[in-house]
Amino acid sequence: MLEGKRIGLGITASHCTYEDVVPKIKNFTDAGATVVPIITPSVLHAATRFGTGEEWIKKIEHFAGEKVVSSIMEAEPFGPKNPLDCMVIAPMTGNSISKFANAATDSAVLMAAKATLRNGSPVVLGISTNDALGLNGQNIMKLLNAKNVYFIPFGQDNPFDKPTSMIADFSKMVETVHEAIVHKKQLQPIIIQFFK
Numbered sequence: 017m018l019e020g021k022r023i024g025l026g027i028t029a030s031h032c033t034y035e036d037v038v039p040k041i042k043n044f045t046d047a048g049a050t051v052v053p054i055i056t057p058s059v060l061h062a063a064t065r066f067g068t069g070e071e072w073i074k075k076i077e078h079f080a081g082e083k084v085v086s087s088i089m090e091a092e093p094f095g096p097k098n099p100l101d102c103m104v105i106a107p108m109t110g111n112s113i114s115k116f117a118n119a120a121t122d123s124a125v126l127m128a129a130k131a132t133l134r135n136g137s138p139v140v141l142g143i144s145t146n147d148a149l150g151l152n153g154q155n156i157m158k159l160l161n162a163k164n165v166y167f168i169p170f171g172q173d174n175p176f177d178k179p180t181s182m183i184a185d186f187s188k189m190v191e192t193v194h195e196a197i198v199h200k201k202q203l204q205p206i207i208i209q210f211f212k
Contacts, residue, residue, distance in 0.1 A: 017194055019048030024100040024132065026125035027076065029058035030107035030144035031066040036186050037106055037142070038072065041079035043190045051080040052100065056112070056123040060086055091124040095131040102197050103132035106142025106168060106189060110152045113145060117155035117162075133164055138196035142168040142189060148182035160206070166196040171208040183210070 023044050027037070044051045053076045060069045073084055085091055094100050105112065105125055112126065121127050129139045141159065145152055148170075159165050168184040169192070175181075185208060192203040 017047040017190065018044065018197070021049045021101040021197060022052065022099075023049045023193065024052045024054055024094060024103040024128050025080070026054045026056075026103060026105035026108070026128060027059050028056045028105065028107060028109045028112045028123075028125060030109050031064045033107040033144050033183070033186070034066060034072055034075075038075050038079060040186055040189055041076070044193075045079075045081065047190055047194075050082070052082055052085060052094075053077065053080045054085040054091060054124050054128050056125050057086070060084075085124050085128070088121070088124055088127045091127040092131065094128045095134055099135045100128065100132050100137060102138045102140060102193050103129050104140045104142065104189065104193060105129060106140075106184060106186060107144035108141050110143075110145030110147050113141070113143060113152055113155050113159070116141075117158045136164065138164050138166055138193075138200070140166045140168060140189075140193050140196055142184035142186055143170050144183045146178060146181045148180060150180040166192060166202050167206055168192045169203060169206055169208045171210040173210050185210070 170182050170184040173183045195201050195203045
Protein backbone atom coordinates (compact mmCIF):
# COMPACT_ATOMS: atom_id res chain seq x y z
CA MET A 17 0.00 0.00 0.00
CA LEU A 18 2.86 2.42 0.86
CA GLU A 19 5.80 0.47 -0.54
CA GLY A 20 8.97 2.52 -0.73
CA LYS A 21 7.38 5.61 0.84
CA ARG A 22 9.21 7.59 3.50
CA ILE A 23 6.83 8.79 6.19
CA GLY A 24 7.73 11.29 8.88
CA LEU A 25 5.77 10.63 12.07
CA GLY A 26 5.65 13.65 14.35
CA ILE A 27 4.61 13.03 17.94
CA THR A 28 3.57 15.88 20.24
CA ALA A 29 2.65 15.99 23.92
CA SER A 30 -0.76 14.32 24.08
CA HIS A 31 0.67 11.75 26.49
CA CYS A 32 -2.65 9.97 27.09
CA THR A 33 -2.80 8.85 23.43
CA TYR A 34 0.69 7.30 23.12
CA GLU A 35 -0.50 3.83 24.12
CA ASP A 36 -2.87 3.93 21.16
CA VAL A 37 -0.67 5.73 18.62
CA VAL A 38 2.86 4.37 19.07
CA PRO A 39 2.11 0.68 18.31
CA LYS A 40 0.38 1.81 15.10
CA ILE A 41 3.78 2.78 13.70
CA LYS A 42 3.96 -0.92 12.77
CA ASN A 43 0.95 -0.44 10.47
CA PHE A 44 3.12 1.84 8.31
CA THR A 45 6.09 -0.53 8.23
CA ASP A 46 3.75 -3.46 7.49
CA ALA A 47 2.42 -1.40 4.53
CA GLY A 48 5.98 -1.13 3.17
CA ALA A 49 6.87 2.37 4.38
CA THR A 50 9.96 3.62 6.18
CA VAL A 51 9.00 5.63 9.27
CA VAL A 52 11.13 8.54 10.48
CA PRO A 53 9.98 9.39 14.04
CA ILE A 54 10.15 13.06 15.00
CA ILE A 55 9.31 14.43 18.46
CA THR A 56 8.74 17.68 20.30
CA PRO A 57 10.86 18.52 23.38
CA SER A 58 7.90 17.80 25.67
CA VAL A 59 7.84 14.17 24.49
CA LEU A 60 11.52 13.84 25.30
CA HIS A 61 11.48 15.46 28.73
CA ALA A 62 8.05 14.81 30.23
CA ALA A 63 7.42 12.27 32.97
CA THR A 64 3.70 11.66 33.44
CA ARG A 65 1.46 8.92 34.80
CA PHE A 66 1.56 7.52 31.25
CA GLY A 67 5.35 7.02 31.36
CA THR A 68 8.64 8.87 30.98
CA GLY A 69 10.06 10.38 27.83
CA GLU A 70 12.89 7.86 27.91
CA GLU A 71 10.45 4.94 28.02
CA TRP A 72 8.44 6.29 25.10
CA ILE A 73 11.52 7.04 23.00
CA LYS A 74 12.57 3.39 23.34
CA LYS A 75 9.12 2.20 22.24
CA ILE A 76 8.95 4.65 19.33
CA GLU A 77 12.40 3.63 18.08
CA HIS A 78 11.53 -0.05 18.52
CA PHE A 79 8.42 0.18 16.32
CA ALA A 80 10.00 2.52 13.74
CA GLY A 81 13.38 0.85 13.58
CA GLU A 82 14.88 4.36 13.35
CA LYS A 83 16.33 6.87 15.80
CA VAL A 84 14.06 9.76 16.76
CA VAL A 85 14.69 13.21 15.35
CA SER A 86 14.37 15.70 18.20
CA SER A 87 15.97 18.99 17.07
CA ILE A 88 15.05 21.64 14.52
CA MET A 89 18.54 21.31 13.05
CA GLU A 90 18.01 17.57 12.41
CA ALA A 91 14.58 18.21 10.86
CA GLU A 92 15.57 21.02 8.51
CA PRO A 93 17.06 18.70 5.83
CA PHE A 94 13.57 17.22 5.26
CA GLY A 95 13.23 20.08 2.79
CA PRO A 96 14.61 19.51 -0.75
CA LYS A 97 17.82 17.84 0.52
CA ASN A 98 16.23 14.79 2.22
CA PRO A 99 12.46 14.89 1.54
CA LEU A 100 9.65 12.89 3.09
CA ASP A 101 6.81 11.54 0.95
CA CYS A 102 4.39 12.54 3.72
CA MET A 103 4.57 14.06 7.18
CA VAL A 104 2.09 12.79 9.77
CA ILE A 105 1.62 14.52 13.13
CA ALA A 106 -0.20 12.20 15.50
CA PRO A 107 -1.07 12.96 18.17
CA MET A 108 -1.18 16.69 17.49
CA THR A 109 -1.96 18.86 20.49
CA GLY A 110 -3.91 22.10 20.48
CA ASN A 111 -0.65 23.94 21.13
CA SER A 112 0.96 22.50 17.98
CA ILE A 113 -2.25 23.03 15.96
CA SER A 114 -2.18 26.72 16.92
CA LYS A 115 1.49 27.11 16.01
CA PHE A 116 1.22 25.23 12.71
CA ALA A 117 -1.87 27.20 11.62
CA ASN A 118 -0.02 30.43 12.31
CA ALA A 119 3.34 29.47 10.74
CA ALA A 120 5.30 29.19 14.01
CA THR A 121 8.17 26.70 13.79
CA ASP A 122 9.65 26.02 17.21
CA SER A 123 10.08 22.23 17.22
CA ALA A 124 11.49 19.47 15.03
CA VAL A 125 7.94 18.29 14.30
CA LEU A 126 6.78 21.67 12.99
CA MET A 127 10.01 22.17 11.05
CA ALA A 128 9.53 18.79 9.33
CA ALA A 129 5.91 19.71 8.54
CA LYS A 130 6.97 23.08 7.12
CA ALA A 131 9.69 21.40 5.03
CA THR A 132 7.21 18.84 3.69
CA LEU A 133 4.72 21.51 2.65
CA ARG A 134 7.55 23.43 1.01
CA ASN A 135 8.17 20.35 -1.14
CA GLY A 136 4.49 20.18 -2.14
CA SER A 137 4.00 16.89 -0.28
CA PRO A 138 1.11 16.09 2.06
CA VAL A 139 0.99 16.76 5.80
CA VAL A 140 -1.54 14.61 7.68
CA LEU A 141 -2.80 15.72 11.10
CA GLY A 142 -4.18 13.49 13.84
CA ILE A 143 -5.57 15.94 16.38
CA SER A 144 -5.94 15.38 20.10
CA THR A 145 -7.05 18.55 21.85
CA ASN A 146 -9.41 19.65 24.59
CA ASP A 147 -10.20 22.92 22.79
CA ALA A 148 -11.01 21.81 19.22
CA LEU A 149 -14.48 23.32 19.64
CA GLY A 150 -13.09 26.20 21.67
CA LEU A 151 -10.34 28.70 20.87
CA ASN A 152 -8.54 26.25 18.61
CA GLY A 153 -11.59 25.79 16.39
CA GLN A 154 -10.48 28.67 14.17
CA ASN A 155 -7.03 27.12 13.72
CA ILE A 156 -8.47 23.74 12.76
CA MET A 157 -10.77 25.41 10.23
CA LYS A 158 -7.82 27.30 8.78
CA LEU A 159 -5.86 24.06 8.38
CA LEU A 160 -8.86 22.24 6.88
CA ASN A 161 -8.71 24.81 4.09
CA ALA A 162 -4.91 24.68 3.63
CA LYS A 163 -3.35 23.17 0.53
CA ASN A 164 -1.72 19.74 1.02
CA VAL A 165 -2.98 19.46 4.63
CA TYR A 166 -5.19 16.47 5.45
CA PHE A 167 -6.83 15.21 8.64
CA ILE A 168 -7.18 11.77 10.12
CA PRO A 169 -10.97 11.61 10.73
CA PHE A 170 -11.81 12.99 14.17
CA GLY A 171 -14.73 13.44 16.52
CA GLN A 172 -15.82 14.31 20.04
CA ASP A 173 -14.43 11.72 22.43
CA ASN A 174 -16.38 12.77 25.53
CA PRO A 175 -19.00 15.41 24.62
CA PHE A 176 -20.73 15.58 27.98
CA ASP A 177 -17.73 15.80 30.31
CA LYS A 178 -15.38 17.51 27.79
CA PRO A 179 -17.67 19.26 25.31
CA THR A 180 -14.92 21.08 23.37
CA SER A 181 -12.58 18.07 23.10
CA MET A 182 -11.95 16.19 19.84
CA ILE A 183 -9.58 13.38 18.92
CA ALA A 184 -8.56 11.55 15.75
CA ASP A 185 -9.40 7.93 15.06
CA PHE A 186 -5.79 6.79 14.90
CA SER A 187 -6.79 3.43 13.42
CA LYS A 188 -7.34 5.37 10.17
CA MET A 189 -3.78 6.76 9.96
CA VAL A 190 -2.47 4.56 7.15
CA GLU A 191 -5.70 4.86 5.15
CA THR A 192 -5.62 8.67 5.44
CA VAL A 193 -1.96 8.82 4.38
CA HIS A 194 -2.61 6.53 1.40
CA GLU A 195 -5.47 8.77 0.19
CA ALA A 196 -3.29 11.87 0.64
CA ILE A 197 -0.22 10.49 -1.15
CA VAL A 198 -1.82 8.46 -3.92
CA HIS A 199 -5.02 10.40 -4.67
CA LYS A 200 -4.32 13.84 -3.11
CA LYS A 201 -7.71 13.49 -1.42
CA GLN A 202 -9.07 13.79 2.09
CA LEU A 203 -10.35 10.53 3.58
CA GLN A 204 -14.06 10.95 4.26
CA PRO A 205 -15.95 11.51 6.40
CA ILE A 206 -13.67 13.90 8.27
CA ILE A 207 -16.00 14.35 11.26
CA ILE A 208 -16.95 11.05 12.85
CA GLN A 209 -18.93 9.93 15.90
CA PHE A 210 -16.93 8.29 18.69
CA PHE A 211 -19.19 8.14 21.71
CA LYS A 212 -22.05 5.66 22.18
